[in-house]
Amino acid sequence: MNKTKIYKILFYIGMIILIIPPIFVFAWMIMIGLxxxxxxxxxxxxxxxxxxxxxxxxxxxxxxxxxxxxxxxxIATFATLISLFIGLPAAYSIARYKQRNLSLGILVARMTPFVSYLLPWYIIFRKLNLIDTFTALITTHLIITLPMIIWLMIAFFEGVPIELEEAALIDGCVRSETFLRIAIPLSKNGIITSAIISFIFSWNQFLFSLILSGPKTRTVPVAVYNFMSYGKIDWAGIGAAATIIVFPVLVFAFFAKNKIVEGLTKGALKG
Amino acid sequence: MKKLKENIINFLDNHMPIVFPAPAMITLFIVVIFPIIYNIYMSFNKWKIGLGSPKFIGLQNYIEAFSDPRFWNGLKVMFFFSSLSLSLEITLGLLIAVYFNKEFKGSNFVQTIYIFPFAATPVAIALIWRIMLNPQIGVLDYFLNLVGLPGSLWISDARTVIISLVLVDVWKWTPMIVLIILAGLKSLPKDPYEAAVIDGANAFHIFSYITVPLIQPVLITALTLRSLDNLKEFDIIYTITQGGPGIASETLYLYSYKTAFSFFNAGYGSTLIIIVFLLVLLFNVAMNKIRYRTEGP
Incomplete structure (x- = not known):
């Protein structure tokens, strides 16, 4: 056996060792459920x-x-759709007009601890009689999805060549048309990416639902958490429930893998 | 009618930098900025939820925090948890990314597997870890015994609880950092590497004198991004230990939540939240300073 072949085998042994931890935990989760x-x-x-x-x-x-x-x-669908609807124009404007102050505002939104939202929102929703309603949960989930979509889309819109839009303007297009006809179609991939990431984060969100949901609007993270509070801990039930709620996001992640990696790295590398 | 439409389009075009961001910014102001202001206001008040109305007491909550041993404990736990997990995630992330930075069969598969821990619901995963970390029936103890090591009490012992939680956090987030650094490595220029090989540099030299300095901005960005969530880690700790045993794994953030929602002490809880917010802000400003120094403005 030559040297390169040995290196190759060693490399693949290393690779297997490096992917065992993630695989094992998911496999163990399914086994507990079974x-x-x-x-x-x-x-x-x-x-x-x-x-x-x-x-x-x-x-x-x-x-x-x-x-x-x-x-x-x-909740995840509506929070994502609303965020796209108002977030896309904002991200476009920030990217095109280099509105650094606004992007700083987005960063502040991402830095703020979630607990700080709970008390004021709890008090307001209780006054409005909106505890345990979809309105309350979708509104609070915007706190996560809106800054995330704007943040990711700024990077994607910056990637759309400005020359195309300038050419369209010369041809008599107005600015809002260049946004709808050029920038949006060209960043279709980015929009899908940020929608998927936004959906996953909303699906996984625990804290807001813990305080603001009730029997009518309980979300899956709270439902699985409640398996622990039925006096005796039902390990088998937890395994099955965890598998069920993780499954949709993993399917999402599996089919949109390249897009998610691209979105995350784009957001990260542009900083 | 046609005139009106034209007018609207003209208005949009002339005021795009204001009109386009307005709906999102107004929404953000309502859902984000207003609660921050509310918390700042409440932090100067004494108020038990459900009992009377808030009473202004000036800085007393802040003074109370500094003489509260549980506050200092929270700060210490937060510091240990975050510094350990962040440094492990970045170091392991870099090493694994360098390992995978080549063309090989199965790279697609590795990427897919590595996106899973990031995407999976934290509460669900934390519950599975809670079972795996159980000292009586947990599978991790079994593995330790299998290789001849004594079992550990993991989350039941004040001395090992933070390390156990770090393990979970590292498991969940290192893969994502690997993917980010990997993308950074792929975009590095090739020339310095070729020159180094011609000069006869070995793998270790190439790693420490070329890769690390070139990839440094990406590392700092990844660290900044990660710290946004890590300093406010809630789901994993709340699900696995709820701050226990005792208060051995109670971060300042978790303590602020308990103060407001288990002890119903809204005023003091708000004060603790504001302090957490300031710490996150401070860390980010510091990271930005470092980034500017390494990249130039």
Whole structure:
């Protein structure tokens, strides 16, 4: 065997070692969900067992997870759509007119600790009788999705060649048309990317729902957290519920992998 | 009618830098800036939620914070947790990114796997870690025993709890940092590397004298971005330990949440939140200063 071949084998051994930690945790999560309650508290932990789908059934039938999944989906979708609708023009303007003060404002929004939003919003929504409504949750989720979409889209709009827009202006287009007809179609990829990232962050958001949601609008992170507070901790149920709520975002991440990596690095590298 | 449409378009065109950002900025002002102002106001008041109305007490909450041992504990825990996890994430991120920085079969697969921990719901993942870190039935203890090491009490022991939480944070965020640094490495110029190879530099020299200085701005940006969330880490700590055992893993941020929403002490809670906010702001300003020094303005 020659030297390059040995290097190659060593490289792939290293690669396997480096991808085991992420894979293992997800595999273990699924396995916990497939074991019975008794199997889950056995030590040493069982690696080979006869899988059961009972936990998954219970999560949907006894714990009403379909409703929580729907709630999370509604909130994440609306928060993302509203953020796109008002965030795209803002990002475009910031990118084109180099409005550094505004982008600084966006940064402040991203730095502010989430806990600081809870008290004022709780008090206002209670006065307005809006606790446990979609209005309250979608409004607070804008705190996360709007700055994120603007932040990412500034980088994407800066990548649209200004020459194209100038040519359109000379041809008699007005500015708002260049935005709709040139900048938006050319940054289609960026828009999809930031929409996906925004959806994932809204789906995963825990704190706002913990305080502002109730039986009617409970989202999946709170629903899975509540598995711990039923007196006895139901490990098997947690495994199944965690698998169910992580699954949609992983599917998203899987199909949009290249786009997410591009979005994150673009946002990061442009700083 | 046609005139009106023309007028609107003209107005839009002439005032685009104001009209375009306005809806987003007004929304942000309402959802973000107003609560900050509210918290600053409340931090000068004494108010138990549900009991009477806020009473102005000046700086007393701030004075109370500095003589509150739980405040100092929170600061210490925050410092240990953040400095440990951030430095591990950046160091490991850089080393792994350098390792994967070449053409190889399966790079697509590695990228896919590495996006998963970042995308997965923190609360769900934290609950799974809570099971894995259990000293009685946890699989991590089993692995330690398997390689002949004694078990650990992990999150049940005040001495190991922060390290256990750092482990979870490192697991969740290092892969994303790898992907960011990897993209940075791919965009570096090739010439310095070619010159170094001709001069007979070895891999270690190339890493420390070429790669690290060139990639430094990306590292600082990644660190800044990551610190925005890391200093305010809530989901993982709240789900796994709720600050325990005792208050051994209670960060200042978690303490501020408990003060407002478990002890219903709105005034003092707001004060603690403002202090956390100032710390995050300070860290970011410092990081920006460093970035300007390495990149030039």
């Amino acid at each position: 074991k019975t309650g008794v199997q889950n508290i056995e030590y040493p932990p069982l690696f080979i067992f006869r899988p059961t789908l009972e936990n998954f059934k219970a999560v949907f039938q006894q714990h009403n997870f379909l409703k929580y999944l729907t709630n999370s989906f509604i």
